[in-house]
Amino acid sequence: xxxxxxxxxxxxxxxxxxxxxxxxxxxxxxxxxxxxxxxxxxxxxxxxxxxxxxxxxxxxxxxxxxxxxxxxxxxxxxxxxxxxxxxxxxxxxxxxxxxxxxxxxxxxxxxxxxxxxxxxxxxxxxxxxxxxxxxxxxxxxxxxxxxxxxxxxxxxxxxxxxxxxxxxxxxxxxxxxxxxxxxxxxxxxxxxxxxxxxxxxxxxxxxxxxxxxxxxx
Numbered sequence: 490x491x492x493x494x495x496x497x498x499x500x501x502x503x504x505x506x507x508x509x510x511x512x513x514x515x516x517x518x519x520x521x522x523x524x525x526x527x528x529x530x531x532x533x534x535x536x537x538x539x540x541x542x543x544x545x546x547x548x549x550x551x552x553x554x555x556x557x558x559x560x561x562x563x564x565x566x567x568x569x570x571x572x573x574x575x576x577x578x579x580x581x582x583x584x585x586x587x588x589x590x591x592x593x594x595x596x597x598x599x600x601x602x603x604x605x606x607x608x609x610x611x612x613x614x615x616x617x618x619x620x621x622x623x624x625x626x627x628x629x630x631x632x633x634x635x636x637x638x639x640x641x642x643x644x645x646x647x648x649x650x651x652x653x654x655x656x657x658x659x660x661x662x663x664x665x666x667x668x669x670x671x672x673x674x675x676x677x678x679x680x681x682x683x684x685x686x687x688x689x690x691x692x693x694x695x696x697x698x699x700x701x702x703x704x705x706x
Contacts, residue, residue, distance in 0.1 A: 502669055506668035509668050513528060518592075520544055521593075524537075525617075526574065527574055531568045535568055539565050547561070578605075580605070588602075608650075609625050609626060622659040622663060623654070625650070626647075629670050630669045634652070635698075636677070636682075639652065
């Protein structure tokens with residue numbers, strides 16, 4: 490897909506979701522960091538169901554770092570990979586206390602130095618906690634961008650992020666990544682992808698590879 494055509498499509502995403510909000514219920518930078526880390530391979534609904542009790546029990550990194558691992562596990566045992574996630578919560582909280590005075594840092598280098606925090610998590614924390622422009626690439630975003638041919642099928646999340654941030658202005662990045670996630674959950678799902686009914690969207694129907702594959706079966 491050409492740059493101009495890709496930009497046209499991405500602007501449709503912005504129009505479809507003019508004010509998309511975060512779907513994880515968290516307020517402080519620390520809560521946002523914890524919730525995003527917990528959301529890996531787990532639905533946001535499941536995370537939102539367990540974080541109120543978790544945040545109440547461990548309101549600061551110092552309290553979380555001092556908590557017994559088994560107690561942390563008990564607060565999140567409804568989530569996938571909860572054993573590993575509990576270890577990461579305790580370890581990253583200790584790292585925040587030891588190296589960042591108990592505060593969540595803002596740079597990629599500092600965030601990704603925390604246990605269990607990769608670039609996608611760091612990008613979401615930067616956007617949601619601090620309003621720093623960025624486009625987080627999760628499975629929804631990757632599927633959509635590759636499906637339209639905006640990035641190659643073998644592109645890594647970092648390459649997709651760089652491609653999207655090259656195509657669009659920084660002031661659109663936060664809305665765009667949230668909108669693409671919404672689009673992937675509501676319309677271009679993995680099992681039953683469909684485009685919004687608006688004619689402007691339907692004009693892209695023949696360019697979305699999963700739709701063509703589904704029609705040919």
